[in-house]
Amino acid sequence: MDTLFRLVSFQPDQQSFNSSRTSSSSRSSKQANHPLYHNQYTTEEDDEECCNHNDANNNSDNVYMDEDDFSSSSSSKQYYYPYAHQHQPPASATTTITAATSQPQHQTFEPAEFSYPQGFNLDADVDFTSSGKWASEVLLDCARAVSGGDTARVQQLMWMLNELSSPYGDANQKLSAYFLQALLARMTSSGPRTLRTLAAAYERNCSFDSTRKTALRFQEVSPWSTFGHVASNGAILEAFDGESRVHILDLSNTFCTQWPTLLEALATRSDDTPHLRLTTVITTPGGGGAAVAAAVMKEIGARMEKFARLMGVPFKFQAIHHTGDLSGLDFDSLGAPADGDEVLAINCVNALHGVGSGSLRDSVAAALRRLRPKIMTIGFRETLRFFSAYFDSLDESFPKTSNERLSLERAAGKGIVDLVACGTEESTERRETAASWSTRMRTAGFSPVSLSDDVADDRGDPSAAGVFLSWKEQPVVWASAWKP
Incomplete structure (x- = not known):
């Protein structure tokens, strides 16, 4: 299958994409989507990557998350329930939970099987189908709730993320799993400790x-x-x-x-x-x-x-x-x-x-x-769009059982915790x-x-x-x- 490559020249005085010519090169037919080089690309001079702390100026606790940080491309894979969650659903929730066993048991997730707790509403109409981008929408809603101090809504949204996310699922599930871990570390002020734990685990397996x-x-x-x-x-x-x-x-x-x-x-x-x-x-x-x-x-x-x-x-x-x-x-x-x-x-x-x-x-x-x-x-x-594109590309480039893929995903998860949960002094993802x-x-x-x-x-x-x-x-x- 041919891959189209187009170069993107960075020009800060323009505000649009303008593609001119393309060239082709051969790539493996196993990949359904391929990287593209674009001819004219310009971006507004944004501030630092969202999710970083704002401690240097006003000690703000706001979580800055742009929609592009989470937006994930469509996936052809099914969703799965993660195994045995730590968080239990509210009493009013109606959903099927798989009993914990000695081995993780994944069940195919269908959107119709999921129902919200009583009185629970999302700001947006979330599409939980395989072509939807539910991770970005729910994560952004959760970030807004954290910034606004809406404790009840934060608990509801985190319960939902805990039910739907999995580090072994598709790109949406992985994105939500790692950002959920980072948000929990942020809310409990345990970002640096979590980062040290992840780094130590990486070192043990690094050679x-x-x-x-x-x-x-x-x-x-x-x-x-x-x-x-x-x-x-x-x-x-x-x-x-x-x-x-x-x-x-x-x-x-x-x-x-x-x-x-x-x-x-x-x-x-x-x-x-x-x-x-x-x-x-x-x-x-x-x-x-x-x-x-x-x-x-x-x-x-x-x-x-x-x-x-x-x-x-x-x-x-x-x-x-x-x-x-x-x-x-x-x-x-x-x-x-x-x-x-x-x-x-x-x-x-x-x-x-x-x-x-x-x-x-x-x-x-x-x-x-x-x-x-x-x-x-x-x-x-x-x-600005790295993590969602990164998980998406790994999902399409590596087999699901690849050890190299798992290593790269865990390194990205460590970067997400650094970005979201660590202050200016500890962060290396500014x-x-x-x-x-x-x-x-x-x-x-x-x-x-x-x-x-x-x-x-x-x-x-x-x-x-x-x-x-x-x-x-x-x-x-x-x-x-x-x-x-």
Whole structure:
């Protein structure tokens, strides 16, 4: 089945989608829906990602949830009752509950089987059929009730979510299950503790082999990671053309999956192969994870050096482990050239959102500007619609029994708890839109660099700040290149 790819050029002065041309590439016929690149995309410069706390200004307890955060695409799968819930329905409720057994028993859920408690009404007419988006509607209604302090309605809605959600169901059920967990943690002020528990569970099951297998499998079935890698590597290769000594400061959480293709491209250049120095910064929150990251990166570094020798590329690798976000990093020492001829490229993939909002992000952008890189590449997930699109794409890309899929979903669930239930001090999911980061980069003294024709053959305005990868018309991943 052909997949249509259309590039989305980010242009902050426009307010519409305008598609021009498309190109085709072959993809597996097993996937019913495919990512799309769109030609002209612009978005309003929104505030930070919804659900974040507003403690810095007024200690508000409002839960900011936009409809796009939860909107989930249609699914062809049936709904299932989750097994043995902790919450019992109100006395006036009439619904069928499966008795708990030693093994989870899932029963097919039909909309007609579900009935509301007496006196219970939703603000919207929720469609519980397989084509409906009931998770987004019920979650938004619940968020409004939490913000408004309507305790009775919160209890009713959470009972409903508990009845309908399941981490083993379809995209709607998973989305509601993880957001329900986050809302409960938010209401009980247990967000940081819940996040530490989830992180500890992840560490117990994390190893180099499992990390490598999950990352490679995700790249195989989904272009979300590959898109950013290709765009960034193309810009870096173009900037390094003719240089003999190059240094890449890698601020990312991709476990170096981006760099083997770059090493291969450097090895096949027509001119002399340059000396490459790669410095990878691994950030871990104060709650832990440093030991696991160190063990994984040690093995990755050894494999990178072996691959560089195989490719005939003079190579030096260094992994820097930093506790906390990037705002506390000494960029001046990391970006210092080893000699006068060395040129610098900075690569930021899914890392900048972990920096504290406001002045801290401005300071990081200014610090990166002081390093005077020849090129700086940025890639991150456009999270206004990320979680719903993410669960939807995993649902269609992985088999239901995939361990890699379960690992990715649990990592997303941890991110949802971080986003919804943790305050400014503990959160590492302080998201902003591409428009906000584009403005910040220009303010810091950077100007956008157009991606080369080798990276994108369908582009809009060459001066546009980056391109998007979209899933079902929803921009998900943003990639851009900048120069001082």
